[in-house]
Amino acid sequence: MTVAGGSLTLSVRDIRASRPQSLVAVSRALEDRRRRVVVLAELVLWRRAAAPRWSGAASSAAADRYAVVVAGLGRLAASIAVAGQAVGQAAGRLEAAIDLVHRADRRAVDEGAWIDDDGRLFLPVRASLGHPALEAHRARLDELLRAEVHACLAQACRAAAETDDELLRALLSSARGATLAAGAGGGAVVLAALAPPPIASAAGGVSAQVFASAAWWRSMTDQERRRAIRDHPEWVGPRDGVPATARHEANLVLLARAEEVAWTRARETRRSGWVGNAAERTRADEHVAALQALRDVLARRDGGERLLLLIDPSALDVKAVVALGDVDRAAHVVTFVGGLSTMVGTDLRRYDDTFVRMRSEARSVAAGQDVAIVTWMGYDAPQVHEIVSSIDRNVLNAKLARDNAGALADFATGIEAARDRPAHQTVWAHSYGATLAGFASLRTSAVDDVAVFGAPGLPFSDVSRSALKPGSLNVLGAVGDDVFNYGWMVHGTPAAEVAGATRLSTFALKQAGSGCNHWLHPRSEYVDVGRTSVGHSDYLRAGTDSARNLVVIAAGRPDLRVFQGADERACTTTGPSLGTDPMSWPRLVP
Amino acid sequence: MRYDVDTAALRDDVSTIDEVLVRVQRLGIADELTPLAAALPGSRCGAALRDVAAAWTARLAGTRWELKELGRSLAAAADTYDAVERAARQSVERSFGGLR
Numbered sequence: 001m002t003v004a005g006g007s008l009t010l011s012v013r014d015i016r017a018s019r020p021q022s023l024v025a026v027s028r029a030l031e032d033r034r035r036r037v038v039v040l041a042e043l044v045l046w047r048r049a050a051a052p053r054w055s056g057a058a059s060s061a062a063a064d065r066y067a068v069v070v071a072g073l074g075r076l077a078a079s080i081a082v083a084g085q086a087v088g089q090a091a092g093r094l095e096a097a098i099d100l101v102h103r104a105d106r107r108a109v110d111e112g113a114w115i116d117d118d119g120r121l122f123l124p125v126r127a128s129l130g131h132p133a134l135e136a137h138r139a140r141l142d143e144l145l146r147a148e149v150h151a152c153l154a155q156a157c158r159a160a161a162e163t164d165d166e167l168l169r170a171l172l173s174s175a176r177g178a179t180l181a182a183g184a185g186g187g188a189v190v191l192a193a194l195a196p197p198p199i200a201s202a203a204g205g206v207s208a209q210v211f212a213s214a215a216w217w218r219s220m221t222d223q224e225r226r227r228a229i230r231d232h233p234e235w236v237g238p239r240d241g242v243p244a245t246a247r248h249e250a251n252l253v254l255l256a257r258a259e260e261v262a263w264t265r266a267r268e269t270r271r272s273g274w275v276g277n278a279a280e281r282t283r284a285d286e287h288v289a290a291l292q293a294l295r296d297v298l299a300r301r302d303g304g305e306r307l308l309l310l311i312d313p314s315a316l317d318v319k320a321v322v323a324l325g326d327v328d329r330a331a332h333v334v335t336f337v338g339g340l341s342t343m344v345g346t347d348l349r350r351y352d353d354t355f356v357r358m359r360s361e362a363r364s365v366a367a368g369q370d371v372a373i374v375t376w377m378g379y380d381a382p383q384v385h386e387i388v389s390s391i392d393r394n395v396l397n398a399k400l401a402r403d404n405a406g407a408l409a410d411f412a413t414g415i416e417a418a419r420d421r422p423a424h425q426t427v428w429a430h431s432y433g434a435t436l437a438g439f440a441s442l443r444t445s446a447v448d449d450v451a452v453f454g455a456p457g458l459p460f461s462d463v464s465r466s467a468l469k470p471g472s473l474n475v476l477g478a479v480g481d482d483v484f485n486y487g488w489m490v491h492g493t494p495a496a497e498v499a500g501a502t503r504l505s506t507f508a509l510k511q512a513g514s515g516c517n518h519w520l521h522p523r524s525e526y527v528d529v530g531r532t533s534v535g536h537s538d539y540l541r542a543g544t545d546s547a548r549n550l551v552v553i554a555a556g557r558p559d560l561r562v563f564q565g566a567d568e569r570a571c572t573t574t575g576p577s578l579g580t581d582p583m584s585w586p587r588l589v590p
Numbered sequence: 591m592r593y594d595v596d597t598a599a600l601r602d603d604v605s606t607i608d609e610v611l612v613r614v615q616r617l618g619i620a621d622e623l624t625p626l627a628a629a630l631p632g633s634r635c636g637a638a639l640r641d642v643a644a645a646w647t648a649r650l651a652g653t654r655w656e657l658k659e660l661g662r663s664l665a666a667a668a669d670t671y672d673a674v675e676r677a678a679r680q681s682v683e684r685s686f687g688g689l690r
Contacts, residue, residue, distance in 0.1 A: 014632035022629035029622045036617065040610045047606045054600060056593025058667055062660075069660050076653055080619065087626070094630075164633040168642070171623070171635065175645030 010160045012153055013117035015097050018160070023091035030084030034077045041073035078179035085180075086170035089191045092221035093163040100156035100218050104149045111145050119153045121146060133464040133500070140444045140467055148417060151211030152218075159194055159219035166191040193227065194219055196235045207410045207445070213241030214417035229253075238310055240414025244327040248307040255294060258313040262287040283316075289345030290318035297322055297352045304356055309411075315380045320344045321411065324355050325372030332362065332371040333415055333423045334554045335447075337408060339431025339454070340395045342381045351375045354540050358551055366555035373554070376411060379404035382432060395432055396490045398439070398459070405439030409447070416446035424556045430454050430539065431483055435491050441466040441473070448472060451504075451553050453539040453546060455495035456487020463500030473501040474553055474561070476546050478533035479523075479572040480582035505562040506533040506546040507572055516571035524583040527571070534583055597675075600668040607661035614654055619646040 048066045101115075108115050112124040123142055129135050170178075170191065197212040217239075220228065229236050229250045236242055236250035266284040269277055291313070298306050310321035327333055336355070338347065355373040362371040382395040392399050412425050426449040429437035434455030441450055442459065444467045452458070453476035460466045463473050475495045477484035488494035496503060508531035516526075530543045539546040545562050552560040620643035627636040635642075 010632055014630075017631045018633075019629040022625045026622060026625055026629075030619070033617050033619060033622065036613065040613055043606065044610055047603050053596035054594070056595070058593070059595075062664065062667065065660050065663060069656050072653055072656050076649070079649070083619070083623075087623075164630065164635050168633075168635045168638055171642045172638075172645055175619075175642055175649050177649065 010157055010164060011117070012101060012115070012119040012157065015094075015101050015156055015160050016117065018094050018098065020091040020094040020098065023087050023094060027084045027088035027091060030080055030087060034080040034084060037073055037077040037080060041070050041077065044073065045070050075177065075179055079174040079177060082174035082178055082180055083171055086167050086174070086191060089221065089223075090163050090167040092223070093159055093191070093194075093219070096219050096221060097156040097160045097163075100152045100159075100215055103218065104152035104156075107145060107148055107152075111141070113145065115149065115153070119157070121149050131470070133470040136464065137469045143444050144413075144446070147208050148211045148214075151208060151215045155212065155215030155219050162194060163191060193224060196228075196232075196239070199239055207240075207406070207413050207443075210241040210410050210414045211417050213239045214414070215241075217242045217246070217418070237308075238312065240410045241417045242414070243418045244307045244309055244323055244415075247309050251308040251311045255291065255308060255311050258287075258311055258318075259291050259295075262291055262313065286343065286345055287313060287318055290320070290343065290348075293345050293348045294318075294320055294322070297348055300352070302356060304359065306352075309374065310378050312378075317380050317383075318344045319378050319380060320348070321374060321376050321378050322348065322352070323372055323374045324352065324359055326370060327372045327374065327415055328419055329370065329421075330372040331369035331424060332366060332426070332554055332556055333374065334362075334371065334426045334428055335374045335376045335408070335412055335415075337376050337379075337427065337429040337433035337437055338381060339429075339433040339435075340382055341384050342377060342433075343383075344377050348375060348377065357542060358540070358547065358554075361548075361551045362555045365552055365557055365560065369555075371554060374411075376408065378407050378411060379436065398435060398491060401432060401436035402439050402459075404436055405443065408436060408440040409443040409445035412440075413446045422446070424448050426451065426554045428453070428550055428554070431536065432456065434458070434495065438466075438492075441468050443467055449553050449558070450474065451476065451550050452495050453506075453550070454478070454481050454484050454536045456483050457489075457491025457493060458495050458498055459492045461493040461498060463498060470500060471502065471558075473498065474504050474549070475501045476504050476506050476533075476539060476549060477572070478506045478535060478538060478546065480534050480577035480580075481536045482576050482578070483536045486576060502561070503564040504546070504549040505564050505568055506539065506544065506549075507564075507568040508532055508545055509567055509571070513567065516567070523571075527583060529583060532583075534581065535577065595671050597668040597671045600664055600671070604661050604665045604668065607657055607664065611654055611657045611661065614650060614657065617650060619650065620644075 044066065048063070054062070105115055108121060114122050116122065123145075126138060129138060194216065196216050197209060199209065199213070217225065225246065229246060233250035233253040237247055237254045238251075239247065262284065266281075266288050269281040269284045294308065294311065298308060300306060304324045305326060307323040307327060308320070309323055309327070310319060312319040336351065338351070352375065355375065359371050359373050362373075363369070379400065380393075382393050382400055386393045387395060391397060408427070412427065415425065416422055425447050427437050427440070427447050429450065429452045431454045434452035435457060437450055437452060438455070438458035438460065441447070448469065449472045450468060451474040455475065455477070463470060466473070475498065477496055484495065488497075495501065508528040510526055510528050514526055516523075531545045533539050533541065533544045533546045538544065540550070541547060549561050552558070623639060623642060623646070627639050630636045
């Protein structure tokens with residue numbers, strides 16, 4: 001693989017053979033020369049100023065001449081500084097390019113593949129896995145490998161070629177008299193910043209842009225990354241593939257900007273007081289509330305680090321993604337997607353409270369390994385009032401789920417691309433969020449396990465038709481959850497009927513095997529209500545089997561899952577609850 | 591016209607300038623850049639190092655020329671002052687010579 005850089009090209013072979021340490025040595029030698037020139041300029045000045053041994057018109061003329069010489073030596077020192085800093089910066093860039101090639105090498109080796117000096121990836125002949133679904137999954141992993149390796153090598157070649165061009169330009173211009181701008185310090189950046197790739201999600205398949213973004217970030221020096229965060233937070237904050245800590249830092253800048261805009265807008269809409277802009281006023285207040293919720297959650301000091309991974313106030317409602325825990329290093333990362341009516345302003349604090357508890361449970365199950373939980377509100381969820389006021393944003397329409405599936409898949413792949421070691425990644429998806437996660441599951445991504453609860457329906461009837469690994473889709477549906485039981489009427493296949501999905505327990509009897517036909521007795525008399533989830537919004541409650549199942553999946557312990565048994569199948573098969581409490585009234589079970 | 595000069599000090603300045611000139615000559619910026627060619631195989635930088643070296647050689651030649659000119663003019667000033675002083679002294683000595 002080579003990338004054009006002026007009239008010549010730089011190949012993977014060239015990058016591997018390059019020696020950044022030699023550039024560092026050259027940079028140091030140039031710095032030494034610069035210091036020598038400064039000493040010479042000082043010596044000339046000192047001689048001139050040592051004693052007033054000469055006065056008169058000729059002396060004044062000589063003073064002018066001295067000034068010219070000293071200024072010339074100063075410019076010479078500054079030009080040498082430009083050359084030295086350019087070489088030093090190029091050394092950093094080259095090291096980053098070599099690291100990118102090494103990352104590609106490591107990724108290839110981990111999968112039994114290798115990369116030659118021309119940047120060609122060779123996959124090994126794989127032994128048969130004995131099942132078409134497993135073969136398909138293996139092929140998808142290879143597709144991810146190819147995308148990442150290609151992105152790493154392409155960016156390494158591009159960065160090396162651009163650095164080569166920039167370095168040559170800096171060396172020539174400094175030799176011809178260029179100096180740094182006034183005020184530029186010793187660590188001034190001489191080479192132009194590497195432009196980032198576009199953020200836009202690919203229409204389908206593997207999200208090559210995410211790997212390109214990750215490679216872009218890796219191709220910069222620490223100093224350049226700091227500059228990107230400071231000068232272009234919009235390049236960094238929303239970019240999947242960039243490490244969470246860097247995104248957080250950039251997003252804090254974007255959050256402050258969003259707050260300023262939101263407060264101004266709220267003040268202006270309130271000042272006008274016109275009845276006709278009530279909707280605008282509500283929207284402005286919702287934005288302020290959302291940003292306040294973000295501030296509140298980010299300020300929590302309960303031992304769990306929060307990272308702001310997205311803040312997008314440009315949508316109807318504020319979009320945000322907040323991580324609890326170390327997304328860049330935790331062994332297990334969960335991404336939660338909510339459904340109908342979720343909004344940052346009204347729900348983020350509640351989710352964060354819940355996930356503090358669930359993370360603690362998951363960490364204890366994961367036996368010493370860390371778990372991070374991400375609240376992904378990266379899509380503008382449908383709202384209740386939109387059932388009657390909108391077609392495209394209607395919860396009965398899959399459009400929002402379909403349109404935002406790429407963003408969710410890219411987010412998960414971006415976490416993986418930014419890390420040094422892969423994470424076990426799980427998606428927890430509730431209600432309409434499950435339909436969105438279903439569409440995301442059609443795309444090749446870094447997601448390992450999916451748990452959908454209260455899902456109204458999924459866009460595939462068989463796990464083998466999705467991009468998920470066989471056995472990785474878990475379905476939870478509670479008694480009295482009408483969305484789960486009847487949502488399929490508008491949203492495709494009922495989650496419970498997807499072939500290859502694993503149905504997990506959300507229900508427990510006080511006494512196992514006692515059955516459900518306790519005629520004229522309320523269910524609460526024989527159901528363990530502490531462990532049983534009821535209705536559409538009870539899956540995350542502490543102590544329930546459903547929450548426990550979600551926790552063990554997140555912790556990478558599928559062996560601890562509790563499956564739906566015969567009792568549960570019988571007891572949770574009811575007609576529509578229509579808002580009544582299925583625990584309070586006796587029901588004849590068919 | 592009024593001036594005051596210590597030509598010996600001026601000649602010391604010339605020596606300093608000559609010393610600076612020698613040190614500038616020894617800077618060897620182009621030589622320091624030579625390892626870049628091997629460190630950056632296949633690069634434009636490596637290929638164009640001769641142009642870069644030529645540019646630095648020209649740049650340093652300019653600096654040296656400025657220093658040389660300064661040294662030369664200081665030496666000329668010292669010589670001229672000494673000559674004027676000598677001529678003035680001889681003139682004074684001549685005019686008082688008849689009185690002895």
